[in-house]
Amino acid sequence: MxxxxxxxxxxxxxxxxxxxxxxxxxxxxxxxxxxxxxxxxxxxxxxxxxxxxxxxxxxxxxxxxxxxxxxxxxxxxxxxxxxxxxxxLGDEDALNPLQQAFVEHHALQCGFCTPGMLLAAVDLLKHCPDPTETQVREALSGNLCMCTGYANIVRAVRAAAPNVRSG
Amino acid sequence: MKPPPFRYHTPRSLSEALDLLRESSGDARVLAGGQSLVPLLNLRLAYPEVLVDLNQVQGLSYIRDDGARLRIGAMTRQREAEFSVVLAERCPLLVEALAQVGHPAIRNRGTVGGSLAHADPVAELPCVMTALNAELVAAGPEGERVIAASDFFLGPYETALDAREILVEVRIPSAPGPRHASFVEFSRRHGDFALAEAAAVLEGDGSCTGARVVAAGPAWIPCRLEAVERLVGGAGVARTDGAAQRDLVEEAGRTAEAAVAALPTHADATPYQRRLAAVLVKRAVAQALERWSRN
Known part of the structure; x- marks a missing residue:
């Protein structure tokens, strides 16, 4: 062998x-x-x-x-x-509600972690359509942002939740 | 940061998987969820000649309650077990521990059996299975054998499994009466492996009649703290006696410190880690008592 x-x-x-x-x-x-x-x-x-x-x-x-x-x-x-x-998830002309919220809430700086953050957030909102801040932080805890822009990322995910639900 | 070369097999049945292990004479590793093994490959800390991937083997993913025990198939994903209605009802301790394993992305792939067979000294599932007095079922060339959790973990990343065996099932015996339990851990960052952790399982209805208490972190394997078990299970504290329970928790904390100090701790165990383990034991006992008295 x-x-x-x-x-x-x-x-x-x-x-x-x-x-x-x-x-x-x-x-x-x-x-x-x-x-x-x-x-x-x-x-x-x-x-x-x-x-x-x-x-x-x-x-x-x-x-x-x-x-x-x-x-x-x-x-x-x-x-x-x-x-x-x-x-x-979406394209430039038709962003996914999460992507739109990331833009509006300044949730990306260098952008390296952003794709992973977005996909972890998609999984979260599927299980938990109206997450608390703690739930968002827990769901994203496995995604590291070297720019340390976590606060805006958490805000963006919570802001996107109603639009993801209705979309 | 790329895995070394290996030969890769995807058996469709357990017997085919066992044949592959037997033929590869010890150079093979079993791939379950891959959430520990593949990082080891990528970091070049493991160089197996052969990988036997169990992901296409039928019949290893299930959660069944046959009355006398819960039976969990080794390839059951941690995330599936975490959301299982049967486990939420019959074994909330396991669900509580699973929610603290890594992150959702890890639990989506990671398996119950994989974590046990990998036997990280501070993984949640070995600690919990020791506290639940679980049995682990290994399939091998000579058929199946059942190994008690207390005999399964031998050292860091070392188990009673032979190189030709595959862990196929975990059995958690049902409690004769009500059971209340708690699992607590402390890690520096959310989702990291814990520095220390503890599980407490109390049995009894009107008064506490038995306890199993396990700590992990300072020793290479999860260890039962029999002095704490004797204290908590032998005090006969009543479910409604809050004052006696508070005294018992304080006493359990002191006993835990002595019990952890007496463990065969490993060379890297810091005084902080031992202290932490004792504090977590106290918290687990307190939380289990509180859940019992609320029920």
Whole structure:
């Protein structure tokens, strides 16, 4: 068994992931993370790669509707699943209510953490349509903002909640 | 920060997964939710030759109440267990602890069995399962065996599981009567692994007739504090006697300090961590008593 792996231990698979409603297929190393697949093979560079070991939350995406960290999932594990990145939330002409609220409440500074924050907030509002400040802070506690702009992020999520509910 | 190369398998059945482990002669790791293992791979702290991914194995994700015990499939996602109506009713202690595991994004993928098999010294689930006197079911080449939680955790990231075995189920025995419990932890940042944590489980109706009290943090594995258990379970304090309960909590705090000091603590355990563990034991006992008297 070991001989096959001695020179080039690469094990490759073809994966097909539905990303933002579009089917994306590529042949990848089994060790390729979902984050790298989404950026390099599917072209969704809104997936930000920060710590690469599941701590900072910048690479958060929705998989089958649930927020997950794409740097500690392998692309092969998303084969056949549905993924939503920040590009799937809205576009420049029609922002998602959360994105609109982030703009209005100055909830992004450098913007690196923003995609992960938005997707964590989407997951929160699905379970908890009218969250308290404590609930928002808890839901976003796994997403780090190096600009430390947390207060405005929390305000934006709470402000967006009624529009997400009615939308 | 990218994982090292490995060979990857996605068995569809438990027997196929067990065959893969047997054939790979110890160089394989089982991948459950991946919320601890994949960071270890990315940080190059683990170099398994083979990964056996259980995510496509059928029949390992369930929560069942068969009267005598709760049975939780090892691949049940932590988030699913956290929102389970059965667990909310039958084992609120577990739900309380699950809500403190990492962050929602971690719990969406992380599994009940994965956390137990990984056996981080301050993970919530090993502490709670020790307090609940749970049994862990391991499947291996020779069939299944049942391991008591108190025999399962051997050291940091070290369990009684053989390299060819897979944890398939956790069984939580039902209490003969009412059970009131509490889990508390302290971590520097929300969602981090705790510095210390404690669980208290009280049994009894009109008066408290038994207690299980566990602390984690200063030792490499969750440890029962038998002196505190004897004190709280043996005092026969009445459900309605608030004054006696307040005295008992103070006494439990003092007993916890001595009991934690007597634990085989690891070299990195600071006096602060031991002190914290004793305080958390006191808080867990106080909260469990309070829930009992309110009920």
């Amino acid at each position: 070991e001989s096959e792996l001695t020179d080039d231990r690469t094990d490759r698979r073809t994966v097909a992931v539905t990303v933002n409603g579009r089917r994306c297929t590529a042949e990848v190393d089994v060790r390729k993370t979902l984050a790298d697949f989404l950026r390099e093979d599917a072209g969704f560079t809104g997936v930000h790669v920060g710590c690469e070991h599941g701590v900072c939350g910048a690479c958060s995406v929705l998989m089958d509707g649930q927020v997950v960290r794409s740097c500690i999932l392998f692309a092969v594990q998303a084969d056949g699943h549905e993924v939503v990145t920040v590009e799937g």
